[in-house]
Amino acid sequence: MVIDFLSYSLIPLFSALAIPFIARKNTRLVEVLTNITLIAGFINVSYILLSYLIKNDPNIITIDIFSLLMIFIIYLVGLAITFFSSNYGIENETNPISYYSLILIGVSAMSSIVITQDIFSLYVFVEALSIVSFALITSNNSEKSIEASIKYFFLTFPASVLIIFGISILLLNNPNLDFLTIKDTSSKMLSIIGLSIIIVGFLIKSGIVPFHFWTPDVYQGSYSPISAFLAGIITKTGGIYAIVKIASLIINSSLNYYLSKILLVSGLLSVIIGAFLAMVQKDFKRILAYSSISQMGYIILAAATFTPLGIIAALFHIINHATFKTVLFLNSACVEKQTQTTSIDELKGLEHKMPVTSWTSIIAMMATAGIPPLSGFWSKLLVIVALWKSGNTFYAVTALIASILTLAYFVNLQKKVFFGKLPEKFDTLKEAKAQLLIPVVVISAIIIFSGLFFNRIYSYLLKII
Amino acid sequence: MIIYVLIYLIIIGAAVLAVISKKLINSAIMLAVLSIGVSLLFFSYEAPWAGVFELSVCAGLITVIFISAVSLVKQDDEEFKEDRTKYKIFPLILMAFIVISSIFVPDYFMKISSFAVYVNNSNESIGKFIWLYRGIDIIGQITILSASVFVIKHIFFKKSDALEEK
Numbered sequence: 349m350v351i352d353f354l355s356y357s358l359i360p361l362f363s364a365l366a367i368p369f370i371a372r373k374n375t376r377l378v379e380v381l382t383n384i385t386l387i388a389g390f391i392n393v394s395y396i397l398l399s400y401l402i403k404n405d406p407n408i409i410t411i412d413i414f415s416l417l418m419i420f421i422i423y424l425v426g427l428a429i430t431f432f433s434s435n436y437g438i439e440n441e442t443n444p445i446s447y448y449s450l451i452l453i454g455v456s457a458m459s460s461i462v463i464t465q466d467i468f469s470l471y472v473f474v475e476a477l478s479i480v481s482f483a484l485i486t487s488n489n490s491e492k493s494i495e496a497s498i499k500y501f502f503l504t505f506p507a508s509v510l511i512i513f514g515i516s517i518l519l520l521n522n523p524n525l526d527f528l529t530i531k532d533t534s535s536k537m538l539s540i541i542g543l544s545i546i547i548v549g550f551l552i553k554s555g556i557v558p559f560h561f562w563t564p565d566v567y568q569g570s571y572s573p574i575s576a577f578l579a580g581i582i583t584k585t586g587g588i589y590a591i592v593k594i595a596s597l598i599i600n601s602s603l604n605y606y607l608s609k610i611l612l613v614s615g616l617l618s619v620i621i622g623a624f625l626a627m628v629q630k631d632f633k634r635i636l637a638y639s640s641i642s643q644m645g646y647i648i649l650a651a652a653t654f655t656p657l658g659i660i661a662a663l664f665h666i667i668n669h670a671t672f673k674t675v676l677f678l679n680s681a682c683v684e685k686q687t688q689t690t691s692i693d694e695l696k697g698l699e700h701k702m703p704v705t706s707w708t709s710i711i712a713m714m715a716t717a718g719i720p721p722l723s724g725f726w727s728k729l730l731v732i733v734a735l736w737k738s739g740n741t742f743y744a745v746t747a748l749i750a751s752i753l754t755l756a757y758f759v760n761l762q763k764k765v766f767f768g769k770l771p772e773k774f775d776t777l778k779e780a781k782a783q784l785l786i787p788v789v790v791i792s793a794i795i796i797f798s799g800l801f802f803n804r805i806y807s808y809l810l811k812i813i
Numbered sequence: 814m815i816i817y818v819l820i821y822l823i824i825i826g827a828a829v830l831a832v833i834s835k836k837l838i839n840s841a842i843m844l845a846v847l848s849i850g851v852s853l854l855f856f857s858y859e860a861p862w863a864g865v866f867e868l869s870v871c872a873g874l875i876t877v878i879f880i881s882a883v884s885l886v887k888q889d890d891e892e893f894k895e896d897r898t899k900y901k902i903f904p905l906i907l908m909a910f911i912v913i914s915s916i917f918v919p920d921y922f923m924k925i926s927s928f929a930v931y932v933n934n935s936n937e938s939i940g941k942f943i944w945l946y947r948g949i950d951i952i953g954q955i956t957i958l959s960a961s962v963f964v965i966k967h968i969f970f971k972k973s974d975a976l977e978e979k
Contacts, residue, residue: 357952365959368966446967453960460956464949472953476960483964 356393356419357459360385364452368445375444379434382448386430386455390423401804414596414663414812418462418589421667424794425581425674426455428787432678433573435783436685442487442571451577454480458585467518467525467546470590471511474553477586478504481578487571496569503562507552514545527597534601543594544607550594554587556648557618560641564629567637567677572684575633576677579640580670588647592662595651604654611652612743618645620746623753627760632680632690635761636673642754643669643716649747650731653738660809661730668715668727671795675712675788679705682780682788683765692761697770701777704785706766708792713762715795717755723799726806816917817857819910824850841879848872857921874954878961882969 363385371377397420430451438447457476464470482504485497515525521538522529533539555563563583567575591611598604622642629635647669650662682705683698684690699706715724728751735744770777779785798805824847831843848871855864 361952361956361959364963443967446963449963450960450967453956453963457956457960460949460952466949469949469953472950473956476953476956479957479960479964483967486968 353415353419353459353463356389356423357456357463359389359456360452360459361456364449364456367449367452371445375439378444378448379430382430382452383427383434385452386423386427390420390427393420393423401801401808413808414593415462417663417667417808418585419459421670422455422458422462422581422585424791425577425670426451426458428674428678428791429573429577429580432576432681432784432787435781436573436681438487438573441489447484447487450480450484454484454577454582458581461585462589465527467527467530468515470593471508471515474511474586474590475508477582478508478553481574481582481586484574484577485566485570487574490569492569493571496566499562500566503559504553507549510549510552511546514542514547514549517542517545527593531597531600534598535603537603540598540601540603540607543598547591547594547607547611550587550590551614551648554583554591554644555641556614556644557621557641558614560618560622563641564625564634564637567640568631568633572681573678576674576681579636579677580674583640583644584666584670588644588651588662588666591648592651592659592666595654595662596659599654599656599659601654608652608654611648612740615645615648615652616743616746618642618648619750620645620753623750623757626757627753630692632683632692632695632761632765633677635692635757636676636680639716639754639757640669640673642750643673646728646731646747649743650734653734653740655734655738656812657730657737658734660812661727661734663812664730664805664809665727668723668795668798671791672712672716672724675708675791675795676716678784678788679709679712682784685784686777686780687774692764695765697766697768697774698777699766700770701774702779704779704789708785708788710762710766711792711795713758715799717758718751719755721799721802723795723802726799726802816921817854819913819917820850820853820857823847823910824854837883838880841876841883844879845872845876848875870954874958877958878965881962882965 363381367378367381371381393416397416430448433447433451438444454477457473457480460473461470461477464473482497482501485500486493517538518525518530520542521536522533530539530543534543552559567579570578598607619642622638622640622645626635626638626642629638643665647662647665650658650665652658680690683695683702686702687695687698689695711722715722718725718728728747732744732748735741735747827843827847827850831840831847834840834843848867852864852867852872855861855867
């Protein structure tokens, strides 16, 4: 445990526990308290990051850079979700006190996941995160959301069983479960078997092919701001991050060849199957969900190379993908609120009436597809270079071709939803409230700037390994 | 030997009562008693770690969660009024247990403490060991506990509000 970062997980936790006592009836106070907690953490972590990026002084940060970047993105997405929810009118559909408390506990658990230095603690916090998201999915109490929640329950809790089973195998020849100890013993057969079982558990949790069946239903069915939270950060910290962390531990192992091959195949299948299935969907949120599966595939491909460059690429793509998917899912929530539908056959020409929503979506879509100079281009470039340099040229070329598929389904989505002639029934359509647009505009700006100032970020990322 | 038989009897009795009891809260308490028995067994089979975690997690944490959950659905539970006369035998059993255990248990606890003090051949007690090396898991427990409380609030309260409106 990096003791310096402990406050990032403790403050949201205590704030969550304080909410029911401080604000019993006043919903506004709950919102203010939640947002202030996350804004404070966000300003703190972005000050540390920015002071490093601008001054480029290596002495500012002496501790775990990997964790700091993840904490930044967790607070960014968490803040976007709470800010969005406080203007979305959630008090009509759910209990605000437990809703915001659960989001804060989720942020706390995720911060703990990224700062912990021990695989058992990581498991404990992943469990806490699963419990939180299981309840949050049902927030609006609709039939679809309860179905989604049950699906989530039945697929992620068996995954937890696999993880704890893997940990018990690790304990057979490790004196303790520290990351450093695991790194030292990673060339032993039993360690690799245990870590492989743990990785399978996390693959289920992050919805990689062949375990992807729950993701589209859950993302589509859950309460709209929560699908952004889920797709934006929960499946990344609770699933993919752990895989990347484990991959960073077995870089030097002599036995990682077969694990690497299996992960590469699974990642490539995710990239291709996710992209093809996204093309044939008729629902805005479902397309985004399949796109999520496809992009997760890139992260797995990068991590599966087991090289330092691959780990950097995976981490950078996690961060970029969190920003894209938050923007897109929040925009889909705005579209759903204004038009009461997410079916792409009914939506058309929204660009005329909802310009901000449309253009932030288009920025995020272009970034996901990897159009330079947006941030998605650089992370995909890093993924492909890492694949190429590690000798997996076939995977590199296929991943490159599949990124054209990403562009294809997003151009199709843009054409159908945002461009074209506005149907008559949308004549009275209005842009969403300005407060709902602030988070997406800010995150879109981050997407653009992290693309433009990539050289600084890259020199920062190089210090991870 | 007799102490093991006693522990096994407690475990079986608690398990049976947890199943047949009509009130959920009694089931929860019986489950806690069962866990305490199991943790004593763990101690007696020289597995202090398992005993400590069984005691803290199963007997402590889970009981708190169960009881908080049960207290939230209390209204529905009161429809099943149960006959309480047969439970009047419990104080007698408890007294008998106290008398028997006061004879046997002190030796037993002395035996437990002899291997519970040192862990991994270091000079640190279990409590210190857990606090120093597994401190982060305590935050994990707090996180899971508070998450569970809010999950119950989030799922059950909403339902009861919706029912009242109907």
